[in-house]
Amino acid sequence: xxxxxxxxxxxxxxxxxxxxxxxxxxxxxxxxxxxxxxxxxxxxxxxxxxxxxxxxxxxxxxxxxxxxxxxxxxxxxxxxxxxxxxxxxxxxxxxxxxxxxxxxxxxxxxxxxxxxxxxxxxxxxxxxxxxxx
Amino acid sequence: xxxxxxxxxxxxxxxxxxxxxxxxxxxxxxxxxxxxxxxxxxxxxxxxxxxxxxxxxxxxxxxxxxxxxxxxxxxxxxxxxxx
Numbered sequence: 179x180x181x182x183x184x185x186x187x188x189x190x191x192x193x194x195x196x197x198x199x200x201x202x203x204x205x206x207x208x209x210x211x212x213x214x215x216x217x218x219x220x221x222x223x224x225x226x227x228x229x230x231x232x233x234x235x236x237x238x239x240x241x242x243x244x245x246x247x248x249x250x251x252x253x254x255x256x257x258x259x260x261x262x263x264x265x266x267x268x269x270x271x272x273x274x275x276x277x278x279x280x281x282x283x284x285x286x287x288x289x290x291x292x293x294x295x296x297x298x299x300x301x302x303x304x305x306x307x308x309x310x311x
Numbered sequence: 312x313x314x315x316x317x318x319x320x321x322x323x324x325x326x327x328x329x330x331x332x333x334x335x336x337x338x339x340x341x342x343x344x345x346x347x348x349x350x351x352x353x354x355x356x357x358x359x360x361x362x363x364x365x366x367x368x369x370x371x372x373x374x375x376x377x378x379x380x381x382x383x384x385x386x387x388x389x390x391x392x393x394x
């Protein structure tokens with residue numbers, strides 16, 4: 179894992195007002211704060227925090243999955259969230275990962291480590307949180 | 312020759328990332344051009360102007376204000392099942 183690269187990617191989002199942090203509980207994750215959702219039309223929150231694990235071997239390995247706080251009203255409504263991919267306690271919060279794989283048949287392009295990163299993964303998170311059922 | 316009314320520092324934020332003239336930002340842009348900045352094909356793009364989530368059609372041309380924000384999402388989002 180290249181922490182320097184990830185921090186550089188997250189600084190690109192910070193320039194546009196998006197807070198995202200690299201955190202660890204022995205395994206590294208990125209937590210995106212206040213990600214916009216399509217929840218207002220369903221009387222759900224307009225923002226939520228989202229966690230994404232840093233894959234082993236990043237950036238050669240693609241970023242994958244997305245998680246929400248356990249008990250989030252978006253679990254069961256975002257694509258793949260019915261399929262629990264594990265719960266992780268990070269920063270005092272229990273996060274449930276969903277089966278969302280934007281770079282492998284989830285709707286996004288194939289992974290290209292020269293282009294993609296945690297800054298572009300934000301694109302996939304807002305699409306994920308917009309397409310609620 | 313550059314138009315003297317052009318702002319050389321014109322930039323916008325799409326999905327929280329900054330894009331400038333060198334990336335293709337212009338005073339007038341279509342929704343498709345805004346979506347292209349974050350590599351979302353026009354046929355699956357949903358473009359909104361913040362604040363207020365004002366929708367912009369992909370074939371609609373809008374006047375760009377410096378430093379304004381847009382969100383681009385895609386219509387195709389698939390969840391996985393058993394891996």
